[in-house]
Amino acid sequence: MTELTGWGRYPRHRSEALRPASPKALPLLMASRTGLVARGNGRAYGDAAIGERVTLLATGLDRIQAFDPATGRVSVEAGVLLSDLLNVVVPHGFFLPVVPGTKFVTIGGMIASDVHGKNHHRDGGFGDHVEKLTLALPDGSTVACSREENPELLAATIGGMGLTGTILDATFRLRSIETGWMRQTTTVARNLDDAIRALQETSNATYSVAWVDCLARGAALGRSLIFAAEHATLRDLDALRPDAEPYPASKLGRLAVPLDLPSFTLNRLSVSAFNEFYFRAGAVKSGYPFLVHWDPYFFPLDGIGNWNRIYGRRGFLQYQCVVPTAQARSALGSILERVSKHGSASFLAVLKQLGPGHGNLSFPLEGFTLTLDLPVSDEAFPLLDELDRLVVEARGRLYLAKDARQSPATFEAGYPGLPRFRDQRRAIGATGRISSRLSVRLGI
Amino acid sequence: MTPSKTLLVVGGTSDIGRATALHYAQAGWRVQLAARNEEEACRNADDVRARTGTEVTVHRLDVLDTAAFGSFADSLSPLPDTVVCVVGELGDQVLGQSDLSHASLVLRTNFEGPALLLGFFAERFLVRGYGTIVGVSSVAGDRGRGSNYLYGAAKAGFTAFLSGLRNRLAPKDLRVVTVKPGFVRTQMTAGMKLPPVLTAEPDEVGQAIFTAAEKNGRDVIYVRPIWRPVMMVIGSIPERFFKRLRL
Numbered sequence: 001m002t003e004l005t006g007w008g009r010y011p012r013h014r015s016e017a018l019r020p021a022s023p024k025a026l027p028l029l030m031a032s033r034t035g036l037v038a039r040g041n042g043r044a045y046g047d048a049a050i051g052e053r054v055t056l057l058a059t060g061l062d063r064i065q066a067f068d069p070a071t072g073r074v075s076v077e078a079g080v081l082l083s084d085l086l087n088v089v090v091p092h093g094f095f096l097p098v099v100p101g102t103k104f105v106t107i108g109g110m111i112a113s114d115v116h117g118k119n120h121h122r123d124g125g126f127g128d129h130v131e132k133l134t135l136a137l138p139d140g141s142t143v144a145c146s147r148e149e150n151p152e153l154l155a156a157t158i159g160g161m162g163l164t165g166t167i168l169d170a171t172f173r174l175r176s177i178e179t180g181w182m183r184q185t186t187t188v189a190r191n192l193d194d195a196i197r198a199l200q201e202t203s204n205a206t207y208s209v210a211w212v213d214c215l216a217r218g219a220a221l222g223r224s225l226i227f228a229a230e231h232a233t234l235r236d237l238d239a240l241r242p243d244a245e246p247y248p249a250s251k252l253g254r255l256a257v258p259l260d261l262p263s264f265t266l267n268r269l270s271v272s273a274f275n276e277f278y279f280r281a282g283a284v285k286s287g288y289p290f291l292v293h294w295d296p297y298f299f300p301l302d303g304i305g306n307w308n309r310i311y312g313r314r315g316f317l318q319y320q321c322v323v324p325t326a327q328a329r330s331a332l333g334s335i336l337e338r339v340s341k342h343g344s345a346s347f348l349a350v351l352k353q354l355g356p357g358h359g360n361l362s363f364p365l366e367g368f369t370l371t372l373d374l375p376v377s378d379e380a381f382p383l384l385d386e387l388d389r390l391v392v393e394a395r396g397r398l399y400l401a402k403d404a405r406q407s408p409a410t411f412e413a414g415y416p417g418l419p420r421f422r423d424q425r426r427a428i429g430a431t432g433r434i435s436s437r438l439s440v441r442l443g444i
Numbered sequence: 445m446t447p448s449k450t451l452l453v454v455g456g457t458s459d460i461g462r463a464t465a466l467h468y469a470q471a472g473w474r475v476q477l478a479a480r481n482e483e484e485a486c487r488n489a490d491d492v493r494a495r496t497g498t499e500v501t502v503h504r505l506d507v508l509d510t511a512a513f514g515s516f517a518d519s520l521s522p523l524p525d526t527v528v529c530v531v532g533e534l535g536d537q538v539l540g541q542s543d544l545s546h547a548s549l550v551l552r553t554n555f556e557g558p559a560l561l562l563g564f565f566a567e568r569f570l571v572r573g574y575g576t577i578v579g580v581s582s583v584a585g586d587r588g589r590g591s592n593y594l595y596g597a598a599k600a601g602f603t604a605f606l607s608g609l610r611n612r613l614a615p616k617d618l619r620v621v622t623v624k625p626g627f628v629r630t631q632m633t634a635g636m637k638l639p640p641v642l643t644a645e646p647d648e649v650g651q652a653i654f655t656a657a658e659k660n661g662r663d664v665i666y667v668r669p670i671w672r673p674v675m676m677v678i679g680s681i682p683e684r685f686f687k688r689l690r691l
Contacts, residue, residue, distance in 0.1 A: 064495055065494065
């Protein structure tokens with residue numbers, strides 16, 4: 001028995017941890033155990049990747065099966081890390097069609113959480129780009145899923161949090177890029193209305209995201225920086241940084257948080273980080289684009305190893321909700337008001353526009369998503385319960401890959417596809433056999 | 445780019461074998477993976493090919509099946525420039541104390557098979573006039589310990605074999621490299637509690653093998669340099685004290 005947590009280090013649960021060495025060994029384990037779920041690199045924040053009794057560690061399934069630099073099609077075992085794959089494909093002029101905010105996730109985890117990136121409004125979630133995958137079912141059989149073969153099982157598995165079976169491998173197409181640099185423009189939004197408008201106006205940009213200053217109140221509530229970006233072309237590179245490598249290698253972070261910091265450091269770190277961004281924004285405010293290396297652009301926190309430790313031993317909660325566009329201003333405004341009043345809540349939040357989703361348990365729906373961090377404390381839970389009510393009222397939902405504490409009622413209200421998902425689980429014999437702490441807590 | 449050189453990894457399903465193959469492939473070498481389990485070796489071959497674009501072939505070989513060495517070597521096209529043998533089996537010391545067939549398997553897998561195979565390739569390399577031989581031995585062979593002396597004794601034999609082979613081949617300009625990885629985080633050590641400072645990742649071992657065999661010309665390497673003083677201290681403890689230690 002091992003004590004496992006998600007990236008937020010809350011909650012902690014004991015589970016037997018098994019590490020199959022090959023995709024062939026994994027289905028046999030599935031057939032011989034119950035109450036299990038697969039775990040990738042453990043970057044889901046809450047309890048999604050902790051098995052009720054058994055956790056299948058997929059990190060041994062780390063082989064790239066095929067990569068064709070002519071077509072950009074790649075097949076990988078599910079435990080391959082995004083960071084690993086990027087190191088292989090970027091020098092060939094390819095990038096993944098969708099990446100989340102950290103590169104330390106497995107491809108299987110990216111599918112199971114149907115991760116979205118800063119380009120969801122244009123390109124959908126990662127699951128939209130998966131051509132086929134192999135799924136190990138609870139009885140130990142394996143089944144191929146694609147748009148032609150078992151399409152419903154494929155759709156349920158995308159965003160299915162590992163609850164329809166264990167993904168063994170997947171095939172998808174990469175996006176071709178001319179350089180490994182990003183051409184970024186930064187604009188300042190004075191308040192939430194401004195930020196939402198700016199995100200809508202920049203929705204023709206491939207990537208866009210807003211960093212919200214949670215300390216701002218009153219008329220400045222929702223004050224933000226909007227970062228819009230494109231993959232830089234060779235011409236951009238020539239114009240802006242002619243001496244740069246076209247496909248720079250991944251930047252290895254030199255910083256690491258070696259131990260749990262007392263929680264007061266959080267405030268200082270966050271505030272100074274935000275000030276720095278404001279300063280930088282000031283420098284480029286007049287709209288000049290500048291080049292950013294792909295690694296810090298997409299994965300700014302990956303440069304700091306174990307950054308989750310800055311929240312201290314009790315861990316932290318990441319709260320990510322999405323609300324439909326029509327309700328976004330009022331609902332997100334109310335949320336930010338409550339957060340800014342609350343002493344220990346995060347000083348930074350991330351605001352993004354999402355395009356249409358595809359149902360099941362996949363998170364995205366057309367609207368705006370807000371993400372914030374809170375250290376675990378006795379006051380955090382009632383605050384988040386209050387935010388949940390606002391989200392439910394606005395017909396929004398919470399991201400399961402981040403969740404550690406929502407109630408079954410909040411979950412059911414947010415995911416109308418749940419009954420169908422339960423039916424599908426029953427049909428493949430997953431009910432009761434494949435179960436995570438999250439699925440038990442939410443009654444999936 | 446036409447890769448000019450070819451590497452043979454014996455033990456192509458192991459974590460160290462995979463890492464070694466990858467380091468050579470990244471440097472433009474062609475790779476031959478030999479293993480008992482061809483299907484698992486193909487998994488690694490596909491991976492190395494996908495990551496590097498290099499040519500990788502898979503060959504069935506059981507190092508205990510000495511009768512098959514000749515046809516195995518004949519099937520390799522070309523005969524490799526460098527052969528790295530990473531075959532090893534920790535076995536079960538306690539079981540081996542009473543079960544002689546298990547003890548024999550540990551001795552043969554860690555000593556007899558790898559030594560005979562590398563000796564066999566040495567003769568082929570001599571005929572051809574060049575070639576590099578790398579044997580992955582173990583710090584466990586530096587001094588026998590109560591908890592794993594079957595494995596240790598076999599590795600000690602392997603280390604001595606490599607030393608002798610090196611001594612014999614040196615005048616002919618054929619190189620023999622002995623690698624003592626120390627603790628490595630692999631399938632073999634999965635679930636063991638290992639001291640982080642003394643424990644290498646398979647990738648470090650692959651890098652160290654490539655550097656020693658193809659770059660800096662060292663004969664005997666400890667993957668993490670800290671092992672050299674550690675083994676010096678362990679080696680210098682007088683036997684009358686050493687025999688009382690729980691190691």
